[in-house]
Amino acid sequence: MKIQENAVVGLTYELKVSKIEDDIESVPFEAEVRDEDDPFYFLFGNSGLPEKFEELMAGKSVGDTFSFVLKVEEAYGEADDELLVSLPKSQFSKENGFNPEMLQEGNFLPLMDEDGYSMQAKVLKDLGENVLLDFNHPLVGFDLHFDGKVIEVREATQEEMEHGHVHGEHGAHE
Template structure:
């Protein structure tokens, strides 16, 4: 079976990133490895991943390898200053699941949007009564270099299609 819309895809890969700064590109460095013990599964065509990522995987079959680069503009784009916000520290209470040290600079805070979907923000600076958070995607501004293999391709179930995500061992548990 080949990767098409509404298939569940399982990948193993290494993701390296690089950034162009003042016309000098940094050497790619590894930021994520998904191996056979922890493959990455997603619903093709409904993943929320960059469009170009899915486009370059379309038509591949189980066992096929892949190697491609997404330029920052094809991936998560450039940083948006409007995604950097000062939030009152009073919103990050222990009653809401926040612990001491979570607001330290450089940490990523696990948050939820207004619809209950998980999201994260990077703590940029402690401003006293407020904390400066960056809600941009962590890979914004980077070129993404993927090298890996298609581990599995299968038809999505009706339930997966109606929920919009993968269920079971490698997906969402309800």
């Protein structure tokens, strides 16, 4: 089966990132490795991944390898200052599942939006009674360098298509 709309796709890959500063591109550095022991699974056409990523993966089959670079504008774009938000520390209480160490600068907070979807925010600064959070995707502003292999392609179940994500061994309801 080839990667197409409503296919569940399993990949192994190495992701490196680079950034252009002062018109000079940095040397790509490793950001994430997903190997056979921890592959990455997604529902093609409903993944939340950059459109260009899915476009470049379309039509591939199990065993195919891939190597490509997504430029900033094809990936997650540039940082949006409107996604920097100051919130009261009181919202991050023990009763809500948080502890004080989680609010240290540089940490990523596991959060949920009003619809129950997982999201994260990076703690930028402790402002006393408030904390400054960055809700931008962690990979904004970076070129993404992917090298990997397709290890599984299967048809999504009706339930996966209705829910918009992978279920089962490599999905949301393990």
